[in-house]
Amino acid sequence: MAAILPEDRFDALYHYYGGGGVDISGPSLLFRKQVAAPLSMSAHYYVDTISSASIDVVTQASPYNEERTEYGLNVDYLNGKNLLSMGYTTSSENDYVANTVSVGISQDFFGDLTNVSLGFARGSDTVSRSTDNVFERAVERRNYRFGLSQILTKNMTVTFAFDLTSDEGFLNNPYRSYRYSTVAGDGSVSESWSPEVYPGTRTSNALGLRGLYYLPYRAAIGAEVRQFSDTWGIKAQNWQVFYRxxxxxxxxxxxxYRQYSQNRADFYSDLFDVQNAQNYMARDKELSTYESQTFGVTASYGFNFSGIQWIDRGSINLSWDHLRFDYADFRNADVSSDVGNEPLYGFSANVIQVYISVWY
Amino acid sequence: MRFISFIILLVLLQGCSIEPWVMPYERARLADPIMNMDPNPVSSSYLNHVYQARESARGAESGQGGGCGCN
Structure with a gap:
């Protein structure tokens, strides 16, 4: 975020995600306009229409459909080399409501070679359960972020980002259960399920470094690395390279191309030995040990609006990403097999985005 | 936090002693749209949402803290 007001633009995007028994699609709109010399405002609208028969759902519940809608407003105020930002985002679905307010400041230094930004966001969520009218729990979230952008040479720029996030409240999925083994009198082993129990707090930090280099001909190559750790014992890394x-x-x-890997949370197990084996128990595959790879391409066509005076230019964009997830300690409990010896789970997904951008 | 403090100190010290080594008239390539850290914020925001829903890691995503200082 450099200390200049963002460009006036309008984006209309249609997104589709399909994979692992889940289909999600919907529109996303962004409208940004400078309303006075130092002031720019933006509004966004986003919808996820979800049809889910994921591995969690088919082993523990019934397929479902739902919709999540998000609205957001953001204000940016430029004061010399300072850019002050304020934002509000709200999203709702039938069993989850989230509200977030954020403030930020960024400043250029040293001949505008360096830009430093600081941000704070506070979220208040309400978790409910569609099968239980009485159930309602709260989650409080706080996020602190530091960013630094640096021009290194006339061909290269890097950014550094650090995020510290803390959550407090009801942090597990109210529908998901963990699996434990039950031994019958004849020695045969079967599986049973019981509601997950998570800690009431989680604090995480993430460090990201990204570089972009202008090649000797008109093209750019970039790379990104990120390190993540949290108080649940999860450590994750990802790296990405791209070429424009x-x-x-x-x-x-x-x-x-992007690669991501993480190790499991301390309280995750695919199959606990007994019910209530420990204080906290989870069988969420996102808390397991796994790797994922993404390969993606985007084609954009830019054009000028010579016939319309108040529009500068536009672009039409088509983007496809193919994701592959391979789990190291999450088994496919939907397959009939000896309990705890089912094949390891994995799935592929495709993400398609079609969008138009207009600058005016 | 020690690392963050070191970075901030480094930046502040740099300001005391070093003239800008890339002059404004040398930033044409950095101002090229292909050098934008986050050229499609709606698209990158969506893709970050896809990853956040399926990965435990969160924060310090692509497109954050960008900007080329080319103004």
Missing amino acids: HPTDNGWLFEVR
Whole structure:
């Protein structure tokens, strides 16, 4: 975030995610306008229409459909080399409501070679359960962020980001259960399920470093690394490389590859030995040990609006990402097999985005 | 936190002693749209949402803390 007001723009995006028995699609809109010399405002609207028969759902519940809608407002105020930002986002679905307020400041230093930003966000969520009218729990979230952008050479720029996030309240999924083994009198082993129990707090930090380099011809290559750890014992790393190639006739192509890995939370197990084996118990595959890879491409076509005076330019974009997840200690409990010896779970997903951007 | 303090100190010290080594007239390439850290914020925000829903890691995502200081 450099200390300049963001450009006036409008984006309309349609997104689709399909994989692992889950289909999610919907629109996303962003409208940004400078309303006075030092003041820019933006509003966004986002919808997820979800149809889920994921591995969790088919082993523990029934497939379901639901919709999540998000609205947001943001104000940016430029004061010299200071950019002050304030934002509010609210989202709701039938069993989850989230409200977040955020403030931020960024400042250019040293001949505008360096930009430093600080931010704080506070979220208040309400978790409910569609099958239980009485159930209602709260979650409080706090996020502190530090960012630094640095021009290194006339061809290279890097950014550094640090995030500290803390959550307090009801942090587990109110529907999900953990699995434990039950031994019958004849020695046969079967599985049983019981509601998950999570700690009431979680604090995490993430460090990210990203670099972008202008190649000797008109193209750019970039790389990103990120380290993450939290108080639940999870450590995660990801890295990404990407290449952008414009053509003379208005096209811009980007290809990217991303790899992510994490180890399991301290209280995660695919199969606990007994019920109430410990204080906290989870069988959420997002808390297990796994790796994922993403390969993605984006094709954009930029054009000028010579016939419409108040529009500068626009672009039409098509993006496809293919994701692959392979779990190391989460088994496919939907497969008939000896309890605890089912095949390890894995799935692929495709993400498609079609969007138009207009600058005015 | 020690690392963050070190970075901040480094930046402040840099300001005391070093003239900008990339002059404004040398930043044409950095101002090229292909050098934008987050050229499509709606798209990158959506993709971060996809990852956040399926990964335990959160924060310090792509597109955050960007900006080329080319103004």
